[in-house]
Amino acid sequence: MSPERIRSIRRGALTLLLAAAIYEALARSGWFAPALMPTLEKIAATLVTVLADGSMLAHAATTLYRVLFGFSLAIVAGLPLGILMGRSRAVENFVLPLASALMPIPSLAWVPVFILWFGLGNTVSILIVFYASLFPVLLNAWAGVRAVNPLWLRAAGAMGADEQALFWKVIIPGASPFIITGLRQAFLRAWVAVVGAEMLAASDWGLGWVIFDAKEFLNADLMLAALAVIGAIGFAFERLVFGALERATVQRWGMVRSTSA
Amino acid sequence: MTDAVLNAAGLAPRAEPRWRAIWRNAFPFLVVGAIWETVARAGVFPPRLFPSLEAIAAAFWRLTLNGILPHHALDTLLRLGAGFALAATAGTIIGLLMGRSRFAEDCLLPLVSIGAPIPGLAYAPLFLLWFGLGNFSTVLLVGFAAAFPIIFNTWTGVKAVKDIWVRSAQAMGADNPRLFRYVILPGALPYILTGLRLGLAQAWRILVGVEMLAAVPWGLGWMIFGAREFLNMDVMLAGVAVIAIIGLALEKLVFQRLENYTVVRWGMMT
Numbered sequence: 001m002s003p004e005r006i007r008s009i010r011r012g013a014l015t016l017l018l019a020a021a022i023y024e025a026l027a028r029s030g031w032f033a034p035a036l037m038p039t040l041e042k043i044a045a046t047l048v049t050v051l052a053d054g055s056m057l058a059h060a061a062t063t064l065y066r067v068l069f070g071f072s073l074a075i076v077a078g079l080p081l082g083i084l085m086g087r088s089r090a091v092e093n094f095v096l097p098l099a100s101a102l103m104p105i106p107s108l109a110w111v112p113v114f115i116l117w118f119g120l121g122n123t124v125s126i127l128i129v130f131y132a133s134l135f136p137v138l139l140n141a142w143a144g145v146r147a148v149n150p151l152w153l154r155a156a157g158a159m160g161a162d163e164q165a166l167f168w169k170v171i172i173p174g175a176s177p178f179i180i181t182g183l184r185q186a187f188l189r190a191w192v193a194v195v196g197a198e199m200l201a202a203s204d205w206g207l208g209w210v211i212f213d214a215k216e217f218l219n220a221d222l223m224l225a226a227l228a229v230i231g232a233i234g235f236a237f238e239r240l241v242f243g244a245l246e247r248a249t250v251q252r253w254g255m256v257r258s259t260s261a
Numbered sequence: 262m263t264d265a266v267l268n269a270a271g272l273a274p275r276a277e278p279r280w281r282a283i284w285r286n287a288f289p290f291l292v293v294g295a296i297w298e299t300v301a302r303a304g305v306f307p308p309r310l311f312p313s314l315e316a317i318a319a320a321f322w323r324l325t326l327n328g329i330l331p332h333h334a335l336d337t338l339l340r341l342g343a344g345f346a347l348a349a350t351a352g353t354i355i356g357l358l359m360g361r362s363r364f365a366e367d368c369l370l371p372l373v374s375i376g377a378p379i380p381g382l383a384y385a386p387l388f389l390l391w392f393g394l395g396n397f398s399t400v401l402l403v404g405f406a407a408a409f410p411i412i413f414n415t416w417t418g419v420k421a422v423k424d425i426w427v428r429s430a431q432a433m434g435a436d437n438p439r440l441f442r443y444v445i446l447p448g449a450l451p452y453i454l455t456g457l458r459l460g461l462a463q464a465w466r467i468l469v470g471v472e473m474l475a476a477v478p479w480g481l482g483w484m485i486f487g488a489r490e491f492l493n494m495d496v497m498l499a500g501v502a503v504i505a506i507i508g509l510a511l512e513k514l515v516f517q518r519l520e521n522y523t524v525v526r527w528g529m530m531t
Contacts, residue, residue: 058350101505108482109501117310212386227383227385
């Protein structure tokens with residue numbers, strides 16, 4: 001490790017320690033009610049307790065189930081439709097105006113509507129996740145197919161590729177950087193949407209519901225512990241799942257250089 | 262660039278008359294509207310929950326005439342403006358600092374990286390506990406959530422300014438303020454604008470949800486959420502329509518213009 005890198009890490013660690021110390025000092029100073037601003041020790045103790053008795057894991061599992069269900073629905077519906085839009089002018093003409101009109105509506109605006117239609121519970125959260133993640137998947141698949149270099153299509157055609165080979169060997173790999181970007185964006189939005197939907201519409205399970213419910217009982221320590229779990233899961237998905245997906249596909253095929261961000 | 266791809270693929274857009282373009286864009290909405298209307302009138306679902314388009318339009322018209330809908334929309338827009346202004350100011354300043362100073366980057370990056378993966382909305386109950394229900398919490402939360410994409414993009418933008426531009430400006434005797442004004446700012450601007458655009462979209466997506474949670478007296482999110490109690494589906498859908506119009510207007514009117522005035526004119530991108 002270069003000395004510069006070590007200095008960066010040392011400075012970063014110092015800032016984090018300083019931030020934690022300031023928080024701790026404020027929490028212990030007694031200016032704010034301890035229920036509203038618990039000490040770090042208390043937050044950590046709460047986090048350990050709820051992880052140990054399994055309740056936090058059950059909430060996290062429920063949230064993950066909702067987010068992955070809705071996200072999968074969005075992929076199943078959005079990916080083929082987006083690819084079709086890229087290949088067929090008629091489909092594009094029909095779907096694009098609708099998508100452009102629906103996309104700017106934040107998914108959470110539909111929560112009250114869906115609650116009335118489907119009742120409180122799982123269905124609403126899953127559908128909100130579906131709505132939130134559909135458009136990034138759809139529009140990126142469309143843009144990806146359209147961005148495939150036409151030279152590659154002609155070259156493959158000249159070398160005797162039939163429609164099927166053209167599709168699987170040229171168009172799908174060519175569009176994959178866009179598609180993966182779309183999946184990434186879609187998951188980020190889904191993750192925000194599921195937390196919001198659970199706060200507004202869940203009945204008794206889910207990380208969003210934990211935070212919202214803890215507010216009623218002024219359990220700021222539980223809220224902060226749930227926030228930490230939400231952050232950890234979001235971070236893990238972004239880095240591990242999508243990072244691995246990118247390495248296994250577009251980086252291996254040489255479509256993009258390894259991205260750092 | 263898209264046009265070039267289109268032409269090469271043999272999909273060159275024929276010069277089509279204006280009415281055809283309008284018809285082409287309106288057609289899908291007519292189809293969906295007709296399906297909606299058929300289902301609504303067929304009586305499969307209770308009309309209270311699945312109102313006809315006529316009922317939605319009537320609710321829209323009624324609420325617009327008596328000033329309720331404009332009031333809700335105005336309050337939402339003001340909150341969006343305030344939250345976004347907060348995020349834009351704080352986000353660009355932090356991003357520029359991080360891009361220009363190694364010390365600021367080392368110190369701030371861990372904090373920003375820890376804050377970013379938690380959805381802004383998850384903080385909502387915490388902010389409501391700390392700062393109370395109402396406007397202040399809403400604006401603060403929207404600003405907080407929208408700041409992250411602005412920080413990241415500004416930071417990347419400053420780092421992406423070519424070293425050789427900075428050195429040649431310095432060699433030609435540019436002092437620090439001028440280096441910043443004439444080299445770094447224009448060089449980073451495409452990224453900053455992307456960040457602002459993402460930040461505004463983020464603020465918009467979160468604002469509606471926060472309004473539902475924060476029990477603000479006026480605002481489109483609150484209007485929709487409140488109408489649920491009375492099963493006023495026509496009012497709710499009219500509210501969703503207004504939200505769609507505002508969202509579309511933000512994208513088309515605000516950002517595409519801003520981009521044309523600055524980066525496209527300076528030749529930074531096409």
